Amino acid sequence: MSSDLDTLLGYWIDPSGAWRTIPWPGDPSKEWNHPDRLAELPEVSLGPALIRFAEKWFVNPTTGQRWRFTPGQKMFVILTYAVDPKTGRWLYRSAVKRGSKGTGKDPFGGCICLLELIGPSQIGRDGSGRIIGIRHRLPLVQIAANSEAQAKDVLRVANAMLPSATREEFGLDCGDTRTTVNQGGRMELLTSSQKTAEGDPATHIMLNESHHMTESNGGHQVAAVARRNVGKSPASIQARVFEYTNAHQMGSDSVAELSFEAWQAQQHPNAKRRDILYDSIEAPPDTDITDDESLRAGLAAAYMDADWADLDRLESEVLDSRTTVADTIRFYLNGLAAAADAWVDPRKFDDLARSSMRLEPGDQIAMFLDCSKSEDATGLVAARLSDGFVQTIDMWAKTPGWDVKKQGPFRVKRDEVDDVVRRTFDRYKVVWFGVDPSPAKDDEDEALYWINLIDDWHRDFRKKLKLWATPGEQGHSVKFDMRLSQRGGVIRNQKFTEQAELTVKMIDDDGTLLHDGDPRLRKHVHAAKMRPNKWGDSLGKKSRDSGELVDLAVCMVGALLGRRLALNSNKVRTSSGTGRVLVLS
DSSP: OOOSSSSOTTOEEOTTSOEEOSOOOSOTTSOTTOHHHHTTSOSSBSHHHHHHHHHHHOBOTTTOSBOOOOHHHHHHHHHHTBEETTTTEESOSEEEEEOOTTSOHHHHHHHHHHHHHHSSOEEEEOTTSOEEEEOOSSOEEEEEOSSHHHHHHHHHHHHHTOOHHHHHHHTEEEOSSEEEETTSOEEEEOOSOHHHHTTOOOSEEEEESGGGOOTTTTHHHHHHHHHHHHHTSOTTTOOEEEEEEOOOOTTSOOHHHHHHHHHHHHTSTTOSOOOEEEEEEEOOTTOOTTSHHHHHHHHHHHTTTOTTOOHHHHHHHHHSTTSOHHHIIIIISOOOOOOTTBSSOHHHHHHTBOTTOOOOTTOEEEEEEEOOSSSSOEEEEEEETTTOOEEEEEEEOOOTTOOHHHHOSOOOOHHHHHHHHHHHHHHSEEEEEEEEOOSOBOTTTOSBTTHHHHHHHHHHHTTTOSSOSBOSTTOBSSBOOOOTTSTTHHHHHHHHHHHHHHHHIIIIIIOOOOBOOOHHHHHHHHHOEEEEETTEEEEEOSSTTOSOOOHHHHHHHHHHHHHHHHHHSTTEEEOTTTOOEEEOO
């Protein structure tokens, strides 16, 4: 959900100051069952009945007292079990619950598994056709984790939530590796062996600690099998996968990171669907762990839904010299920490998102296009001259799951890029336009893939662009070729590196670089690594063959460079009192 607050897309700010993602309707300061909120809840949800069921039949595994949900857990249950009354389908196809260490993810996940095993968690209808919750006739609930020991821990916690009266009422036989129902159905560990797990008719699957599940340790395979198994479930079952995780380490390519990126992609205004529920309660990105007051407020925000948390103890753990800054951010503040070679601090970049801001028609801008033929992304980013606000115009890249056999080799469609560039010129006053062409060649005539289009832009826009990307008598109005082998390439790389360092300062130190919070730009900036060269520190991909793209981050630096060149040129001046930049003839 977007709000009119200055946050990233999909986030809103709780009255406590916590940054939250769950799309809870109405005033978030009200309790979920407050009379003023009831009309704003999903029209149909099995959640309230499941909450009543759990609080009647389950106990707290630590205290043995009757189970009670926290307000945030109630929000999650109500939304994850919300049903579209027209189609009879879940509103959310999958769900992720992310939280700091000690916020009760294991007991809560175990509770959901028990509800799927014996609770009214399947969509049914009564005699009048009204949607109600019914029990699964033959439930198969599976718990998967990075190791069998981790999965066993969840099963052990879930079994501890079943008092003798509940076991007797529902005919439960609880064991170390599975819990069965005497009328049929079971809750078990999901094996990491693809051959034995593939095809299981699961009705619900829990992925626990998905931040540990990577390709190298087989976690990707387990998650893929889980999603395939629920994906083929019949419409009467609508099986799903729920994830429970700490904040992932960026660049780890974990299942948790992939799920976060999938959710972020769905927050884009042009997304075709929004069927991933992502629930995270995070400390504000500007939390200063070196300041006692700021740290305490950040911990209170991250643990706002866990009233059992010992903030004094947590603060001591954070201040322990053995706890790294990255671990503090990930495990105690529930934020995404920067890797050692990160180009910028991602949390500080996130804090500068202004999702309510947009370029206005007629704004004077500098923009940069980084071209690719197939493997990397082609991106177009603009920076407003008056205040430096950065907005992603568009991006073209191979979509996940591109099938070369069926769809052929992926190629960026030049006519689509041309159309967007020309519409941008029509909408805004473009003062500077830089294009870094790809060295890739056309499949048909071996000419450079982008050269003809770039020359077309030069002929069409050279009179409009008072400041050229490559100035001089033999220059070019838009071409800004970063290859060192090209004439002027050394100077262009030196200028770009200088701007990359200035951009880091704007983000990490000054906090002056405002951007639109586009999830594609955010993903690319987060993936960018510091890359030293003879002029200073530039940016680049993790490795040459890395699938984590950074092209929009490059475009952002290029657009800001164009803005700075324009402001420093004798062909532009800032008019008094308005902050608007005018181009002089």
